[in-house]
Amino acid sequence: xxxxxxxxxxxxxxxxxxxxxxxxxxxxxxxxxxxxxxxxxxxxxxxxxxxxxxxxxxxxxxxxxxxxxxxxxxxxxxxxxxxxxxxxxxxxxxxxxxxxxxxxxxxxxxxxxxxxxxxxxxxxxxxxxxxxxxxxxxxxxxxxxxxxxxxxxxxxxxxxxxxxxxxxxxxxxxxxxxxxxxxxxxxxxxxxxxxxxxxxxxxxxxxxxxxxxxxxxxxxxxxxxxxxxxxxxxxxxxxxxxxxxxxxxxxxxxxxxxxxxxxxxxxxxxxxxxxxxxxxxxxxxxxxxxxxxxxxxxxxxxxxxxxxxxxxxxxxxxxxxxxxxxxxxxxxxxxxxxxxxxxxxxxxxxxxxxxxxxxxxxxxxxxxxxxxxxxxxxxxxxxxxxxxxxxxxxxxxxxxxxxxxxxxxxxxxxxxxxxxxxxxxxxxxxxxxxxxxxxxxxxxxxxxxxxxxxxxxxxxxxxxxxxxxxxxxxxxxxxxxxxxxxxxxxxxxxxxxxxxxxxxxxxxxxxxxxxxxxxxxxxxxxxxxxxxxxxxxxxxxxxxxxxxxxxxxxxxxxxxxxxxxxxxxxxxxxxxxxxxxxxxxxxxxxxxxxxxxxxxxxxxxxxxxxxxx
Amino acid sequence: xxxxxxxxxxxxxxxxxxxxxxxxxxxxxxxxxxxxxxxxxxxxxxxxxxxxxxxxxxxxxxxxxxxxxxxxxxxxxxxxxxxxxxxxxxxxxxxxxxxxxxxxxxxxxxxxxxxxxxxxxxxxxxxxxxxxxxxxxxxxxxxxxxx
Numbered sequence: 001x002x003x004x005x006x007x008x009x010x011x012x013x014x015x016x017x018x019x020x021x022x023x024x025x026x027x028x029x030x031x032x033x034x035x036x037x038x039x040x041x042x043x044x045x046x047x048x049x050x051x052x053x054x055x056x057x058x059x060x061x062x063x064x065x066x067x068x069x070x071x072x073x074x075x076x077x078x079x080x081x082x083x084x085x086x087x088x089x090x091x092x093x094x095x096x097x098x099x100x101x102x103x104x105x106x107x108x109x110x111x112x113x114x115x116x117x118x119x120x121x122x123x124x125x126x127x128x129x130x131x132x133x134x135x136x137x138x139x140x141x142x143x144x145x146x147x148x149x150x151x152x153x154x155x156x157x158x159x160x161x162x163x164x165x166x167x168x169x170x171x172x173x174x175x176x177x178x179x180x181x182x183x184x185x186x187x188x189x190x191x192x193x194x195x196x197x198x199x200x201x202x203x204x205x206x207x208x209x210x211x212x213x214x215x216x217x218x219x220x221x222x223x224x225x226x227x228x229x230x231x232x233x234x235x236x237x238x239x240x241x242x243x244x245x246x247x248x249x250x251x252x253x254x255x256x257x258x259x260x261x262x263x264x265x266x267x268x269x270x271x272x273x274x275x276x277x278x279x280x281x282x283x284x285x286x287x288x289x290x291x292x293x294x295x296x297x298x299x300x301x302x303x304x305x306x307x308x309x310x311x312x313x314x315x316x317x318x319x320x321x322x323x324x325x326x327x328x329x330x331x332x333x334x335x336x337x338x339x340x341x342x343x344x345x346x347x348x349x350x351x352x353x354x355x356x357x358x359x360x361x362x363x364x365x366x367x368x369x370x371x372x373x374x375x376x377x378x379x380x381x382x383x384x385x386x387x388x389x390x391x392x393x394x395x396x397x398x399x400x401x402x403x404x405x406x407x408x409x410x411x412x413x414x415x416x417x418x419x420x421x422x423x424x425x426x427x428x429x430x431x432x433x434x435x436x437x438x439x440x441x442x443x444x445x446x447x448x449x450x451x452x453x454x455x456x457x458x459x460x461x462x463x464x465x466x467x468x469x470x471x472x473x474x475x476x477x478x479x480x481x482x483x484x485x486x487x488x489x490x491x492x493x494x495x496x497x498x499x500x501x502x503x504x505x506x507x508x509x510x511x512x513x514x515x516x517x518x519x520x521x522x523x524x525x526x527x528x529x530x531x532x533x534x535x536x537x538x539x540x541x542x543x544x545x546x547x548x549x550x551x552x553x554x555x556x557x558x559x560x561x562x563x564x565x566x567x568x569x570x571x572x573x574x575x576x577x578x579x580x581x582x583x584x585x586x587x588x589x590x591x592x593x594x595x596x597x598x599x600x601x602x603x604x605x606x607x608x609x610x611x612x613x
Numbered sequence: 614x615x616x617x618x619x620x621x622x623x624x625x626x627x628x629x630x631x632x633x634x635x636x637x638x639x640x641x642x643x644x645x646x647x648x649x650x651x652x653x654x655x656x657x658x659x660x661x662x663x664x665x666x667x668x669x670x671x672x673x674x675x676x677x678x679x680x681x682x683x684x685x686x687x688x689x690x691x692x693x694x695x696x697x698x699x700x701x702x703x704x705x706x707x708x709x710x711x712x713x714x715x716x717x718x719x720x721x722x723x724x725x726x727x728x729x730x731x732x733x734x735x736x737x738x739x740x741x742x743x744x745x746x747x748x749x750x751x752x753x754x755x756x757x758x759x760x
Contacts, residue, residue: 024721
């Protein structure tokens with residue numbers, strides 16, 4: 001047992017720790033001044049807008065005159081960049097009037113075609129809309145201490161989307177708002193071994209932005225400036241995230257705009273823009289064009305055609321499938337076995353399976369002999385890759401003409417879903433049998449180990465296959481696959497955020513902790529599965545209400561985050577970005593599968609609602 | 614002959630056997646702790662941060678040397694073991710304070726740290742506390758008894 005001396009040391013330590021925690025908490029906590037009333041916000045934006053139009057400023061509402069905050073910052077944006085700014089004092093009305101005068105006297109701002117003009121002779125209206133100057137207001141609601149020297153904790157010090165940075169140097173003030181941090185891609189800066197778990201802010205670059213405003217070098221800011229976090233209250237012409245109820249009509253509109261986004265960003269040859277940067281308008285694939293995602297996106301377009309009657313989406317899907325046939329189709333182990341050639345002379349199961357899913361979806365809507373031939377050949381290949389225990393081999397070496405027995409994430413689930421989805425259009429019992437054996441492996445022996453009730457993988461494709469089996473086969477209560485998927489979805493519900501659990505408006509999202517912004521595709525893929533399983537659960541007269549709540553909460557999140565028009569001031573061309581779905585609330589990048597998963601989730605729920613959900 | 618008279622004709626008395634066993638135990642623990650610390654700092658930590666690297670490595674070296682001294686039954690071995698136990702305890706308590714104040718900071722800026730954050734910090738604490746607080750306390754108690 002510890003002696004008296006040790007006991008005394010421990011007691012003093014406990015007291016000091018308690019005191020330290022109380023002080024740290026109090027210093028980290030930034031006060032949050034109330035926001036101006038809705039009328040005052042509208043007046044402020046209209047007054048700023050009048051700097052462009054030249055119209056006289058309106059009289060402020062009575063409550064605006066008495067509103068005070070630590071500071072009021074006005075920003076003029078165009079094409080995703082801040083063109084001009086004014087950091088005003090504590091009084092809203094004075095700050096807004098001063099900002100208006102400053103913007104009205106800014107020759108560069110006034111010269112913009114999109115500053116207060118709705119039409120100009122000889123100027124394309126789309127070009128004019130793209131050049132539009134958008135004013136936003138940021139209320140400095142209170143300050144908190146910024147940790148600057150402790151690795152990781154200093155990156156976590158600024159709450160993403162909520163807080164910005166304020167610097168004071170020789171009486172001059174500079175503000176970098178959360179939106180500017182997003183536009184400069186400074187959030188999610190610290191990369192972890194799991195790509196989806198990046199977190200924190202890039203403080204070095206943020207200090208550079210402060211230094212630019214102060215007209216000094218970054219080192220000066222680091223050495224001499226007083227830098228703090230500030231809690232920002234955004235006043236935007238169009239609120240984002242925008243509240244939306246996941247009604248069938250709203251979901252159909254969102255899915256349609258998602259399909260239109262993909263078609264708008266599709267190349268002539270049938271490929272999609274893999275990544276679209278909403279801030280710069282750049283399309284890229286970084287040498288990483290992904291065939292399973294190409295096929296998955298094609299599946300969504302075919303789904304949009306079937307459920308939303310969009311012939312242009314069918315044309316897009318056919319173009320995308322023809323690109324695969326033309327550029328990537330190969331034979332793997334026999335004339336009749338078609339596979340999709342990927343990198344390094346390999347054909348992988350994921351590309352074949354998702355291409356088959358897309359082809360089956362196209363055929364559900366209408367016949368196409370080329371697509372049918374493609375589907376039959378791909379399924380021959382998938383069946384040929386099955387091991388005696390039901391699992392599939394996931395790679396095929398085209399040069400050696402040999403399958404390689406390794407397993408990659410998602411592929412088996414995708415293949416099971418492809419086999420079952422295709423049964424509706426091909427009615428080939430061999431596909432059903434292969435799927436049955438594969439799923440028995442995936443949800444039974446393949447997931448049976450100590451702790452398997454507490455740990456789950458990425459099973460959204462597997463469980464979509466189970467849902468499909470529930471529709472096609474005589475599934476009963478207690479079916480092992482169904483039980484597995486219900487447990488998996490219940491596990492996801494535990495990870496689903498409710499209101500007030502994080503600093504952000506992300507209720508319905510799935511996350512692993514309050515300092516990491518949730519990713520949208522994680523939510524979308526779970527929602528696809530839950531929406532697809534829902535009718536099966538109802539058919540078996542099991543309690544479907546937790547699934548319905550889970551789906552509606554997630555869809556509410558997706559609807560809030562999609563770009564309709566999204567954070568228009570941060571987008572180079574909101575019309576071009578309409579319907580996009582970003583990777584996370586702090587990202588302005590859209591990957592083709594982000595839109596696909598979100599759109600498919602919406603349409604699957606629409607389908608469930610139409611079936612009487 | 615009194616029991617605490619010492620070894621006689623090559624047969625160790627019970628007190629001497631106990632003492633030797635305690636010395637071996639503390640010596641081995643010190644060696645394992647030193648090795649774990651070195652592996653943790655130089656293999657497990659994802660980034661180099663000199664205050665941690667330097668202080669941790671120095672402490673690991675102290676553990677290893679004192680462990681060797683204890684196993685070799687040198688008088689300085691016990692003295693060094695006591696010093697290293699106090700330093701380890703001090704660092705463990707400091708680390709616990711740092712973890713607690715990190716939670717306080719995140720709770721202050723982000724609001725409730727939530728179940729995820731609490732689980733993460735709890736896991737770190739559970740991984741650290743037995744080695745950096747529990748073990749040195751036990752070693753100090755053993756060393757006192759061995760005196």
